[in-house]
Amino acid sequence: MAENPAYPVGLRLTGRRVVVLGGGQVAQRRLPALIAAGADIVLVSPEATPSVEAMADAGEITWERRPYADGDLANAWYALIATTDPEANTAASAEAEAHRVWCVRSDDADQATAWTPATGHSEGVTVAVLTTDARGRDPRHTAAIRDAVVAGLRDGTLVAPHHRTRTPGVALVGGGPGDPDLITVRGRRLLAEADVVIADRLGPRDLLAELPPHVEVIDAAKIPYGRYMAQEAINNALIEHAKQGKSVVRLKGGDPFVYGRGMEEVQALAEAGIPCTVVPGISSSISVPGAAGIPVTHRGVAHEFTVVSGHVAPDDERSLVDWPSLAKLTGTLVVLMGVDKIGKIAETLIAHGKPADTPVALVQEGTTAAQRRVDATLATVGETVRTEDVKPPAVIVIGAVVTVGPEALA
Ligand SMILES: C[S@@+](CC[C@H](N)C(=O)[O-])C[C@H]1O[C@@H](n2cnc3c(N)ncnc32)[C@H](O)[C@@H]1O
Secondary structure (H helix, E strand, C coil), X not given: CCCCCCCCCCCCCCCCEEEEEEECHHHHHHHXXXXXXXXXXXXXXXXXXXXXXXXXXXXXXXXXXXXXXXXXXXXXXXXXXXXXXXXXXXXXXXXXXXXXXXXXECCCHHHCCCCCCEEEEECCEEEEECCCCHHHCCHHHHHHHHXXXXXXXXXXXXXXXXXXXXXXXXXXXXXXXXXXXXXXXXXXXXXXXCCEEEECCCCCCHHHHCCCCCCEEEEHHHCCCCCCCHHHXXXXXXXXXXXXXXXXXXXXXXXXXXXXXXXXXXXXXXXXXXXXXXXXXXXXXXXXXXXXXXCCCECCCECCEEEEECCCCCCCCCCCXXXXXXXXXXXXXXXXXXXXXXXXXXXXXXXXXXXXXXXXXXXXXCXXXXXXXXXEECCCHHHHHHHCCCCCCEEEEECHHHHCCCHHXX
């Protein structure tokens, strides 16, 4: 005879007593969701894993350190039976049945009156996947379906349009250093929901190819503007499209607030009364060295790292960088936009006391298929950039951390 399918339901457990029998791995996996649901949880178990014990110490659950005893389920709304003692599990299961308490059994799904679905969350929605009957139970399959749905919702490959009115406005999204996998989940989702995307030259350009044909993609570098007017032209484009009621994503390389002029755009949008949300990104200043096997800090080697712009030379009156002070620091110096001026930067650092043999690495087009690392010292880097023809974009790392990683990673 075909078994009836389980009836799916969402239990609202706030303040309601839930009894968990057994403090092992099953409890450890299930308790966080019960805690998040606001349940009044009583754990009955002589022992518990360190994580479960920490939940009791934090007051998230009440732990009674003893084996199961008849009567434990009397006032419960829901029970999770997961002890290592089959007899106790059977007795507790019978008690749950007698008191009409829905109960999950970790050791015998057939005897349970409830099953825990494989669950995941995305943007205010819980995805819960159950198999239809106990005989067809395949927890790996349900978990795989849950993963596929949640991953698809998060990265935008599964598009579920919102039927509530979307708030038009601008999302300033940090796209990470270049590898399309290094954008945040939120950034990728907003990209998938956008009507218009205004993108920089740096960042995950490959993601633009995935956008549906109706999405208007604007290359920020090609917005017509006069000299020095680029940022204003971009601000205007953002404002105009948002005013037309469109969802606009401003896609930037790395993090929007690390040499990204992100706050200028936020300010312009605020002045125009346009709602704006900022999604942080993985900055090239840390991730590009890391991708080339260089940690910006390392125990016993560098206790600080300083990120600095090298777009103007140290002797340029527009420079805001205190190079003599930087020369005295013992930690790591990370220079962005510095390929053209690295010779002069190195000379200035040496002139102010930084040892000429300090290791330097230049990482060009980090995290992309074209990634390339070139090593030098402060004394040689100016010449090396020329002979090796290093081109922007590159992150330059100066300091002892350059040589701490295994060569295989470099
Ligand atoms: C205008 S700044 C923008 C930085 C960006 N907002 C961030 O957080 O990474 C551009 C500089 O970032 C660095 N850069 C960005 N992406 C890079 C990459 N994939 N590889 C090497 N350097 C990169 C280079 O120094 C480049 O000149």
